[in-house]
Amino acid sequence: MNQILQTEKKKEKKPVEIGKIIKFFVIAIIIFAVILIGVGVYYIVTNNPTIDEPQNVEDTPNVDITKQEDNILIEINSKLAISKIVYNWNEEEEITIDAENSTSLSKTIELPTGTNILNLTVVDVNGKETKFQKEYVVEEDSKPVIELKLTTDNKIKITVQDETGIQYMNYSWNNDEPKKINVDADNNKIIEQTVDIPLGQNTLKVEAINEKNITASKELEVKGVKIPTVSFKKQGDVIIIRAEDETGLKVIDYTLNGQQYQINYGNKTVIEYKQPIQKGENNMEITVENQDGGRTTKKVKIIN
16 A cells, blocks of 8 residues: 555656756757857857948047138048048039048138038048038129219210229220229229210220129120210300201200200201390200210300
């Protein structure tokens, strides 16, 4: 009876011993798998060249960008030799500069006008890239303003203005040599010059250069004609107006003491007209125009 009980007790212990063995093998397999994974990861990391190693801060090139009037100066210093630098403005085409494996490099780049972003990449001998980006705002410099105006006596008045200051102005008729007009020392922001128009059809060319060496130019097509002559003679209480022009007179307009008058006798070469005047001071402004459009304007004061 005792033997039977002992045998049953031994049978109850067997499942416990098998479970321990299973647990042992499971733990062993897990440990082995972890070891295999670790070895595999180590092999991949140490042998795969596409994975970048962390870059030492001391190996990063020092880039200094300084604005100098209309340019920027890029100065690069690096412990590692520099292979090249690549830059562009905004999304424009990239420009590559060979650094010839030097550890220092300087480059001057012209600044475009407006708002622009500089993209700069420094590449060292190991192929490492360091990128920089900076925005610049440059206001566009204005050109000199040139005005060409036909005067009442059939001449051209040239006016050039520039807030930064003008160096000089040139003007020429047709293919003649340009004539240089220097700026007034007391006011270098404006030049005014009145020029006669040659007879016939002509081209006036004007060029002005300001203190920043910015040039502006303007042309005008204009016909040069002879202008009428006009004279005055007081006779008692009247003034005799005499106008002459060999091509024929078209019209005479004048204002006397604020009152407007007009004389139109057709295509005559000589006109004489007697205009009554008042006692005391009389002020007259008169314009005589011929058939070719030539005009003469005068102002006179007559005391009666």
